[in-house]
Amino acid sequence: MSKDNRKRIIEMLSNSGEEFISGESISKELGISRAAVWKHINYLKENGYEIEAINKKGYRIVDVNSDVIIPEQITVNLDTKFVGQNIRYFHELDSTNNYAKEKFEELEDGSLVISESQTAGKGRLGKNWQSNPGEGIWMSTVLKPDIPVYKAPFLTLVAGAAILNAFRNLGVDAKIKWPNDIVLNGKKICGILTEMVAEVEKVGCVVIGMGINVNTMLFPGELSEKATSLKKEGFEVKKSDIIREIMHEFEKLYIPYIEYGSRDEIIGVCRKHSVLIGKDVYVIKKEHREKVYCMDISDDGNLIVKHVDGEIEEIISGEVSVRGQNGYI
Missing domain, CATH: 3.30.930.10 (Bira Bifunctional Protein; Domain 2)
Structure with a gap:
């Protein structure tokens, strides 16, 4: 089954809101048979779409399962x-x-x-x-x-x-x-x-x-x-x-x-939206763990920290982990 056709069907049904679209209209629009339309509709039903089908009216989307990725x-x-x-x-x-x-x-x-x-x-x-x-x-x-x-x-x-x-x-x-x-x-x-x-x-x-x-x-x-x-x-x-x-x-x-x-x-x-800037954090590299003050993020994307002795350093992510004083942050 063509993914492009399936995408078009989703678009047509989504844009129609609560209105029904007939299988005949879909087949003419896409240039495929009514049977092919029915197969696409069944595929969508099996993969999370709740689609209402009524004889002589057609199809409409009622709901979509939010847990499913299509x-x-x-x-x-x-x-x-x-x-x-x-x-x-x-x-x-x-x-x-x-x-x-x-x-x-x-x-x-x-x-x-x-x-x-x-x-x-x-x-x-x-x-x-x-x-x-x-x-x-x-x-x-x-x-x-x-x-x-x-x-x-x-x-x-x-x-x-x-x-x-x-x-x-x-x-x-x-x-x-x-x-x-x-x-x-x-x-x-x-x-x-x-x-x-x-x-x-x-x-x-x-x-x-x-x-x-x-x-x-x-x-x-x-x-x-x-x-x-x-x-x-x-x-x-x-x-x-x-x-x-x-x-x-x-x-x-x-x-x-x-x-x-x-x-x-x-x-x-x-x-x-940083949770680190303005906080004391631990910088961890392998077995070494050091408490620093997080000052900013540099224009290059590095973390700017101040050490206990006052030295300011830019930290590149690489092999470094950062932890809060009392846990994750």
Whole structure:
């Protein structure tokens, strides 16, 4: 079945509101048979759409299961030039980042890899990431920017600012814990993992993985102290809306950065919504743990801290972790 036809059907039914659209009208508009229309409608029903069908009236959308990700539902109203327009969707992968890196040569710039679950999801510094089916959004964006290698790490902050803007557009008052954690009510709701495939001094591709806890209610062990989900915090937001909004906001920040080196808006968002600036925190590198005062985020995206002896330093994310005085933040 053609994904383009399915996307058009979703668009037609969505735009019709409570009005019915006949199978005949759909078949004429798309140039396909009534039987093909019926197959597309059944597919949508099986994948989360509640569609009412009445003889001699046609079809209309009654509701959409917010827990289900349907690629065509994401792209139908996605107003980007290329980011998120091509989606590879899976029920299970070891890791969306791994798949994206392995297949990047055949994937178009801006492609999105989504999986309902990951068997080997990973976070920054090699940490495991819980990725159970139905509980969250596990996705990776494949980017092929014509930039030198040293400019690629900043894309983590581009993603962070985009996710913050997207959440706020959806009514979620999120914050950022430099460099790659999105926080809600003091607990982690989303992690960003940026990885790169490079050739000498040129970027082959950058893969930005995003793991978002949407419906998770139980977090094992120490995770319960530092992680939460949208649902646990009282927010009911459709996964497709979250993904679409993030792709939209990401492209708005990404293109100016790649083409002109524009960083002011990105840094401004990360500064404004930082949970670290103005606090004493611990900077951890391997076994070394040091208490510092977090002053600011630099124009290059580094964390500016003051040591106990008064020395001021810019910290590059790299292999460094940051923790609050009494726990996660």
